[in-house]
Amino acid sequence: xxxxxxxxxxxxxxxxxxxxxxxxxxxxxxxxxxxxxxxxxxxxxxxxxxxxxxxxxxxxxxxxxxxxxxxxxxxxxxxxxxxxxxxxxxxxxxxxxxxxxxxxxxxxxxxxxxxxxxxxxxxxxxxxxxxxxxxxxxxxxxxxxxxxxxxxxxxxxxxxxxxxxxxxxxxxxxxxxxxxxxxxxxxxxxxxxxxxxxxxxxxxxxxxxxxxxxxxxxxxxxxxxxxxxxxxxxxxxxxxxxxxxxxxxxxxxxxxxxxxxxxxxxxxxxxxxxxxxxxxxxxxxxxxxx
Amino acid sequence: xxxxxxxxxxxxxxxxxxxxxxxxxxxxxxxxxxxxxxxxxxxxxxxxxxxxxxxxxxxxxxxxxxxxxxxxxxxxxxxxxxxxxxxxxxxxxxxxxxxxxxxxxxxxxxxxxxxxxxxxxxxxxxxxxxxxxxxxxxxxxxxxxxxxxxxxxxxxxxxxxxxxxxxxxxxxxxxxxxxxxxxxxxxxxxxxxxxxxxxxxxxxxxxxxxxxxxxxxxxxxxxxxxxxxxxxxxxxxxxxxxxxxxxxxxxxxxxxxxxxxxxxxxxxxxxxxxxxxxxxxxxxxxxxxxxxxxxxxxxxxxxxxxxxxxxxxxxxxxxxxxxxxxxxxxxxxxxxx
Numbered sequence: 001x002x003x004x005x006x007x008x009x010x011x012x013x014x015x016x017x018x019x020x021x022x023x024x025x026x027x028x029x030x031x032x033x034x035x036x037x038x039x040x041x042x043x044x045x046x047x048x049x050x051x052x053x054x055x056x057x058x059x060x061x062x063x064x065x066x067x068x069x070x071x072x073x074x075x076x077x078x079x080x081x082x083x084x085x086x087x088x089x090x091x092x093x094x095x096x097x098x099x100x101x102x103x104x105x106x107x108x109x110x111x112x113x114x115x116x117x118x119x120x121x122x123x124x125x126x127x128x129x130x131x132x133x134x135x136x137x138x139x140x141x142x143x144x145x146x147x148x149x150x151x152x153x154x155x156x157x158x159x160x161x162x163x164x165x166x167x168x169x170x171x172x173x174x175x176x177x178x179x180x181x182x183x184x185x186x187x188x189x190x191x192x193x194x195x196x197x198x199x200x201x202x203x204x205x206x207x208x209x210x211x212x213x214x215x216x217x218x219x220x221x222x223x224x225x226x227x228x229x230x231x232x233x234x235x236x237x238x239x240x241x242x243x244x245x246x247x248x249x250x251x252x253x254x255x256x257x258x259x260x261x262x263x264x265x266x267x268x269x270x271x272x273x274x275x276x277x278x279x280x281x282x283x284x285x286x287x288x289x290x
Numbered sequence: 291x292x293x294x295x296x297x298x299x300x301x302x303x304x305x306x307x308x309x310x311x312x313x314x315x316x317x318x319x320x321x322x323x324x325x326x327x328x329x330x331x332x333x334x335x336x337x338x339x340x341x342x343x344x345x346x347x348x349x350x351x352x353x354x355x356x357x358x359x360x361x362x363x364x365x366x367x368x369x370x371x372x373x374x375x376x377x378x379x380x381x382x383x384x385x386x387x388x389x390x391x392x393x394x395x396x397x398x399x400x401x402x403x404x405x406x407x408x409x410x411x412x413x414x415x416x417x418x419x420x421x422x423x424x425x426x427x428x429x430x431x432x433x434x435x436x437x438x439x440x441x442x443x444x445x446x447x448x449x450x451x452x453x454x455x456x457x458x459x460x461x462x463x464x465x466x467x468x469x470x471x472x473x474x475x476x477x478x479x480x481x482x483x484x485x486x487x488x489x490x491x492x493x494x495x496x497x498x499x500x501x502x503x504x505x506x507x508x509x510x511x512x513x514x515x516x517x518x519x520x521x522x523x524x525x526x527x528x529x530x531x532x533x534x535x536x537x538x539x540x541x542x543x544x545x546x547x548x549x550x551x552x553x554x555x556x557x558x559x560x561x562x563x564x565x566x567x568x569x570x571x572x573x574x575x576x577x578x579x580x581x582x583x584x585x586x587x588x589x590x591x592x593x594x595x596x597x598x599x600x601x602x603x604x605x606x607x608x609x610x611x612x613x614x615x616x617x618x619x620x621x622x623x624x625x626x627x
Contacts, residue, residue: 130308133610134603137565138583142599143316145587160316218433225435226569231588245438249573255445262438269433 024282032274035267043088052079054086054239062254072256074247076237083239084260090240091268094155095220099213101159106166107209111197113167114174125171128164136161136219137226144232151234154227158220169212173205180204207283215276218269225265241265291618298611309603310364313596314357325349364600370593374586379597383579388472389459390578393501393571394563395473396494400502401509401563402556408506409513409552410545416518428510431503436566440500440573447496454496455489457575464489497574505562512555517548550621557613564602 051069052058057077058069065072071080113124131139144157177183178201186200227233228242236243241261248258325334325343333339344350348359363370369379408424415421431439448456455461459474467477467486474490520526521544529543530536571580579598586594 126308127312130305130312133305133309133606134312134599135561135565135606137568138599138602139316141568141583141587142313142595145590145595146317146592148590222435226437229435229437229569230572230584242435245435245441249437249441252441252445253449258438258441262435262442265438266430266434270429273429273433 026278028274029278032271035271039088039268042085043092046085050082052082054083055237065256071260074257075251080260084264086239087241094224097155098158098220102162106163107170110167110170114171128167131164149232154233158223177201177204211280211283214279218272221268305607309600313599369597372591372594374589374591379594386579386582392473393497394567396498397501397563400498401506405506405509406513409510412514413517428507432507436504437569437573443496443500455493459493460489497570501566501570504566505559508555508559513552516551520544520548553617557609560609
């Protein structure tokens with residue numbers, strides 16, 4: 001996004017004519033938001049209405065789906081549906097922490113890079129390029145493996161591969177926006193760098209970063225599940241989707257064990273991608289297509 | 291052109307050094323002590339054993355010393371010794387590379403043919419049902435965890451319907467073809483052994499499709515967008531006006547131009563393919579680098595994990611270079627300088 005577009009976006013007011021629904025609320029965005037909202041509600045309220053205890057055996061082991069246990073039971077006789085629903089309590093907060101962490105690290109580095117310029121900028125950006133040269137899952141895997149098997153280390157591992165994208169994005173924004181008159185004026189008036197950045201630059205730079213973060217949410221959910229599937233993440237008996245699919249792969253013919261977590265991941269990722277796409281179409285005019 | 295390629299190749303060692311530095315930095319920024327994964331737990335209290343192990347693995351040296359030695363060894367192609375297999379990591383990787391190459395190349399073929407086909411159909415039938423179906427198919431592939439699609443596909447097409455063979459590169463009773471390239475399909479063909487070729491080919495289909503499906507979204511999306519743009523150009527109107535058949539207009543005039551930007555994205559999907567291969571191989575018991583990586587991660591085999599990361603990073607750097615060069619060949623408007 002160029003500076004002009006950014007300012008245009010920032011100063012744009014919604015039209016007075018009475019649109020039936022906001023421009024960004026297209027069908028996919030609506031579906032995506034509903035799905036995400038569903039999982040958010042599940043994550044918050046599940047302890048109140050869970051069909052069964054996610055950690056305790058409730059029926060025969062590896063029992064096929066029945067009315068009482070719509071997704072059957074796993075190898076320890078635990079209710080797969082309850083475990084799937086409880087999985088949202090791991091996946092959503094962990095993914096949010098990852099995105100938040102990556103945003104903070106990425107924005108700080110990006111801002112430093114954009115404002116400092118010179119060799120600081122060059123070094124930081126080469127580092128960013130290098131990090132982006134690795135396939136994300138392999139680098140995240142390396143970091144997580146060194147830190148040890150734990151869901152908290154997965155967070156760190158994924159932040160380590162996710163921040164460079166934001167850093168590069170914010171740096172570009174800062175470079176474009178710092179030349180705008182109001183920023184130069186703020187600097188001329190003696191505003192400190194951090195104040196200028198937070199008050200005058202960031203508000204204009206934020207929308208593409210929000211779009212990127214939304215679009216990344218689904219990918220992060222997938223990465224968390226993948227690392228857990230490999231065995232680097234949540235430890236049993238935590239109901240975590242990736243770990244549950246590992247169990248499903250071990251008990252291959254009991255298809256219901258992996259069905260729940262698979263569909264859960266699929267819907268969350270799909271929902272996040274729909275919302276991200278919709279936001280991008282509205283906030284980033286370049287990508288609007290026929 | 292030659293000068294451009296020469297300059298890009300000249301920077302390669304620097305890039306590889308950067309990759310090595312990053313993995314080394316990760317290994318040393320982390321408080322974990324690798325000694326605990328090479329020495330048995332009850333021996334950890336025995337200072338003699340620990341000291342001997344440290345000396346053996348070079349962990350008793352200072353960090354700069356370790357770094358110099360690490361980079362120097364890498365330059366000589368020595369990636370260290372795996373904690374788990376106790377063999378040189380390089381040998382482990384080279385042995386498993388052909389299986390991974392065969393899988394990723396098949397997946398790449400699936401991803402590009404399906405991706406271009408879907409993108410084209412979507413652009414031509416824009417905003418009508420083929421467009422929506424194509425998008426749904428692409429989006430579904432990228433939103434499902436690849437290891438889960440693998441399970442589902444195996445369950446349906448192998449266990450239930452029996453249309454495709456199960457995990458592995460060949461039927462259990464079949465012998466691999468004589469080793470030339472290590473790609474079973476290619477080796478079998480070179481020896482005129484059609485039954486082994488067919489065997490290997492059928493084994494490739496499910497994992498290749500699964501991995502290809504996971505990455506084709508990027509390609510189909512871009513083909514659609516650039517096709518839509520190209521179809522609005524004057525020269526397309528001219529081609530139609532002079533009475534060319536619609537198929538000719540689409541394939542010879544539109545697709546050719548629309549494919550140019552797609553090249554970049556194909557290069558970009560190499561990352562997704564390499565990452566996805568790790569998980570796909572695990573599900574399909576594919577004896578490649580991916581499965582090796584998972585085992586390395588599970589047993590905290592640091593030299594192996596680190597080497598795979600560098601190896602994959604190097605592959606990506608090379609594929610980026612190849613993409614850029616190919617781009618220049620295909621698009622005469624680009625002057626590399």
